[in-house]
Structure formats: structure tokens, C-alpha cells
Amino acid sequence: MAATGGTKAILAALVANAGIAVAKFVGFVITGSSSMLAESVHSVADTSNQGLLLLGQRTAKRKATSEHPFGYGRDRYFYSFIVALMLFTLGAAFALYEGVHKVQHPEELSSPLVAVVILVVAIALETYSFAMAIKESKAIKGDRSWWGFVRQSKTPELPVVLLEDAGALFGLVFALIGVGLSVVTGDPVWDGIGTLMIGVLLGIIAITLIIEMKSLLIGEGSGEEELDTIVGELTVGEVERVIHIRTQYIGPDELLIAAKLAMRRGMALTEVAAAIDDAERRVRDAVPTARLIYLEPDLDRTPA
Structure with missing residues (x-):
């Protein structure tokens, strides 16, 4: 689970964001910068999000029950969806509100150098x-582009952490620009503008994640x-063609396959059973995530 779920990346992000959140709040108290406050809330949201991702990995390991015969693998998708919602509400919405307020009612910054130092340290973390x-994602990204990886990955945690970290980095840069221009x-209005830029950025990332996690x-x-x-x-071998097939990921590491197969006419029952077993083995060898396979043998009734 650690390899495919990006546990190391999640833990690294959790530790970094927790420390950054504390530093940013201290910076906000000292300077009164709205950009710092928006970034503080953003970091608190990110820290909570990493906790939710770890919780999803844990609950997804529960054994299947009669009520949930396919297990709880989708817990990871559910908690990743909640993370996207939190990023939108606690991150984007708050930053936009604070930015509008500071643009309409700008306030002078006190000790801006403190904010600059904290932001530079936060950028490093x-x-x-x-x-x-990025290191954790490369192991499963393959030849896809990074955008293709975010769009197509069945492992939800790494795309979430990647976009969160990218948003955090750009958000810190926007905050630094806002404070610097102020x-x-x-003119302290630039601090409010920097906060608005953070809100727009987080909104775009959050909506992207909401769409992708909803699909999963x-x-x-x-x-x-x-x-x-x-x-x-x-x-x-004995399978002439696939009449129809349906697949669905019921968890990041568990693919369900159901298919109806046209078998060679005149086969004995034992031959059909052996052919089905061989087909399942070949699929599992080629696609390791294919853990649930249901194959129905049939005759090809396509008109000649």
C-alpha cells in the first residue's frame, strides 16, 4: 500500500504543512498580512487533508463483509473527494473572501520582513x-504526461498530493509577491490582490480534483x-472472441472484470472450464490488479 498509495509523499506533506501552518499563523499575528492568513488556513486545510488521505488508506484495508462483498477499496476515493471539497471550502473560498475584504479595506503591514522570511522558509519546505x-508518482506514472497521470490515475492520493503541493508552492509565491509589492x-492593496490570486488558484485545483475524484x-x-x-x-486458444465485457475499479488496486466469451463449438464441459481457468490466469498475469474476474462462456451467434 505504501508504494502505490504514496504514503511517504503523504507523510512528507503532512509534516511540512503542519510546521508551515504554525509559522504562517505566527507571521500573520505579527504582520497582519491577509496573504499570510490565507496561506495559514490553506496549510491547516492541507494538513487535515493529508490526515484524511491516511485515514482512507487505513479504512480501505477492512475485510469484505456480507454487506460490502467487494470490500472497502473505494474508501480511498471517498476521502480523496472530501479532501477536494475541503480544499475548495477552507482554502479557496476563505482566500477569496479575505482577498475581497483586504482589497476593499486595505491595512498597512507591520514587520513585513518577518512575513518574507517565513514565506521563503515555507517555499523550501x-x-x-x-x-x-514527484518521486513517488514516477514509479507508477509510466510514459504518461503529468496531466495525463492526474486524469487517468486510479490511485487517488498521489494526484491529490501533487496538485496540493503545486498549489501550495504557487500560493506561497503569490503571497510573497503580494507582500513584496505592498x-x-x-500600497497594502497588493496584499489583498495576492490573496485573491491564491483563492483563484486553489479554486481551480479544487474543482479539478472534485471532478476527477467524483469520476473515480x-x-x-x-x-x-x-x-x-x-x-x-x-x-x-479456445476463446473465439469477447462478446461483451465490463470493467470497473472497485478500489485503486482491485479491478473487477465481467465478460461473456464465445467458445469454440463442440467443446466438452471440462474443456470449457479449463479454457475459462486459463483465460483468468492469463489476464491476472498481464493485469495484476484484476483480482475479481467473472467469465461466462457462450456460443458465437453472430449471423454468418
């Missing part, structure tokens, strides 16, 4: 967390390449 997430120009939560099947592999492994 977030860079470490982001590098860890000091250089003497309601059920996604195999991608085109994986489906072609499954069909190719099924249509060997």
Missing part, C-alpha cells in the same frame, strides 16, 4: 514535499490500453 510526491509601493468514486473502468490487453489475453 513545500519544495521538499513536492519533490517527494512594501515596495507602499462513481466507478471508472479500464483505460483503452489496459482494456485492449485484457481482451487480447482472453481471446487465446
Whole structure:
């Protein structure tokens, strides 16, 4: 689970965000910067989010029951969806509200140098967390682009951590720009503008995650390449063709396959059973996540 679920990346992000949140709150109390406050809330939300991702990994390991015969693998999708909602409500919505307020009623910053130092240190910590997430993701990303990985990955935690860390880094840069321009120009409205930029950024990331996690939560099947592999492994030997097939990920590491197979005419029952067993073995060897396979033998009734 640690390898595929990115546990190391989640723990790195949790430790980094917890420390950053404390530092940012101290910076906000000293400086009164709205950008610092928005980033503080953002870091608190991120810390809570990593806790939820770890909780989802834990609850997903529960054994199947009669009420949930396919297990609890989708818990990881559920908690990742909750994380996306929290990022939108606690992160984006708060930053947008605070930004509008500070633009309408700008306030002078006190001790802006403190904010700058804290933001620079936070950028260093977030860079470490982001590098860890990239390292963990490369193991399962394959030849896909990073955007393709976020869109197509069946493992929800790593895309969540990647986008969270990317948003945190850019958010820190926006906060630094807002504070810096406020000091250089003497106009504190730039601090509010920086806060608005943070809110817009977090909103875009949160909506992207909500869309992707919702898709996983309601059920996604195999991608085109994986489906072609499954069909190719099924249509060997006594199997003439796949009449129809349905696939669905019931957890990041558990694929359900149901298919009706056209068998060679005249086969004995024992031969059909052996052919079905061989087909299941070939699919499991080619696609290790295919843990639940239901194959129905039939005759090809396609008109000649």
C-alpha cells in the first residue's frame, strides 16, 4: 500500500504543512498580512487533508463483509473527494473572501520582513514535499504526461498530493509577491490582490480534483490500453472472441472484470472450464490488479 498509495509523499506533506501552518499563523499575528492568513488556513486545510488521505488508506484495508462483498477499496476515493471539497471550502473560498475584504479595506503591514522570511522558509519546505510526491508518482506514472497521470490515475492520493503541493508552492509565491509589492509601493492593496490570486488558484485545483475524484468514486473502468490487453489475453486458444465485457475499479488496486466469451463449438464441459481457468490466469498475469474476474462462456451467434 505504501508504494502505490504514496504514503511517504503523504507523510512528507503532512509534516511540512503542519510546521508551515504554525509559522504562517505566527507571521500573520505579527504582520497582519491577509496573504499570510490565507496561506495559514490553506496549510491547516492541507494538513487535515493529508490526515484524511491516511485515514482512507487505513479504512480501505477492512475485510469484505456480507454487506460490502467487494470490500472497502473505494474508501480511498471517498476521502480523496472530501479532501477536494475541503480544499475548495477552507482554502479557496476563505482566500477569496479575505482577498475581497483586504482589497476593499486595505491595512498597512507591520514587520513585513518577518512575513518574507517565513514565506521563503515555507517555499523550501513545500519544495521538499513536492519533490517527494514527484518521486513517488514516477514509479507508477509510466510514459504518461503529468496531466495525463492526474486524469487517468486510479490511485487517488498521489494526484491529490501533487496538485496540493503545486498549489501550495504557487500560493506561497503569490503571497510573497503580494507582500513584496505592498512594501515596495507602499500600497497594502497588493496584499489583498495576492490573496485573491491564491483563492483563484486553489479554486481551480479544487474543482479539478472534485471532478476527477467524483469520476473515480462513481466507478471508472479500464483505460483503452489496459482494456485492449485484457481482451487480447482472453481471446487465446479456445476463446473465439469477447462478446461483451465490463470493467470497473472497485478500489485503486482491485479491478473487477465481467465478460461473456464465445467458445469454440463442440467443446466438452471440462474443456470449457479449463479454457475459462486459463483465460483468468492469463489476464491476472498481464493485469495484476484484476483480482475479481467473472467469465461466462457462450456460443458465437453472430449471423454468418
